[in-house]
Amino acid sequence: MIEKSWSSRSSEYPSHPSAVGVRIGKDRQWRPRKNSTLKPQENAKWTKHKWCLFISAALALCYGMMILVYSTNIWRKTTPHALLLTTTNPSALTLMLLSGLVLTLTALLGLISTHLSSRPLLTLYALFLWPALLALLSVAYTAYRHTTFALPARVEHSWRTYYTQSGRSVVQDVLGCCGYLTPRDMAEPSTVCPGISGVPLPGCKGKLLDMQREWLGALWVAAFGVAGIHIIVVITALLCANHVTSRFGQGVMPRGYWDDGKLGTKGAEKDGEKRGVARPGMVRTKEGGTFREDRK
Secondary structure, three states: OOOOOOOOOHHHOOOOOOOOOOEEOOOEEOEEOOOOOOOOOOOOOOOHHHHHHHHHHHHHHHHHHHHHHHHHHHHOOOOHHHHHHHHHOHHHHHHHHHHHHHHHHHHHHHHHHHHHOOHHHHHHHHHHHHHHHHHHHHHHHHHHHHHHOOHHHHHHHHHHHHOOHHHHHHHHHHHOOOOOOOOOOOOOOOOOOOOOOOOOOOOOHHHHHHHHHHHHHHHHHHHHHHHHHHHHHHHHHHHHHHHOOOOOOOOOOOHHHOOOOOOHHHHHHHHHHHOOEEOOOEEEOOOOOEEEOOOO
């Protein structure tokens, strides 16, 4: 049976025979010397795997924040173009906002867990990268589907069915048009379209289709590109999360370094001293007595 001499600090010391307690007998155990010359080595120098994790998480944080800030500014409707986009593409903007939020939180988790060299947190980070990838792909596929499959029919159906009166007025004011096909085709009174008769402006069909093709086309190309970068981040997390420190596994001493009891108590003590393992001190019990931890 393997038992480490301490568990809370096992991640700070290398798996060296003189850094881990030696199990002697059934209920006897050595502990490392408190004034030993051994020093923490794992966290003193970052491994190349840890640097790869840190850079990939920082990269994910960058494009996650960019998506989050861009979609938030559009939903705030600070510009006429943003007001137009919230009217014509609410579903794509909602998916963008959610994906940016998931990416940002996941990347922050990755940076924190990398800095702490915490393998359980890095496991969660690698797990949460998959929902973030699905969120990016949902944005890309939604924009690609709206652009490629029956965009004119979709835009016309939205104008006649989903757009409200204020929504049609916003489209007319931003694009400088009146009505859908002609000023007499479901036009709404607005700044550029005050009345139905005598309006020299064209319908909004052509300008609205051009705007949708341009914005949705740029969106799905950018989203698929970011998804490709995110796949590299996922692969990096899967390959490097378990190597964030130089410690192998849980830092348990190999069986070859165990003491099988053949040396005897005195021999084990001398061997422990050679390995830099201190003799356990006296421990006081609740009843007031004392005993040594390596003896019954």
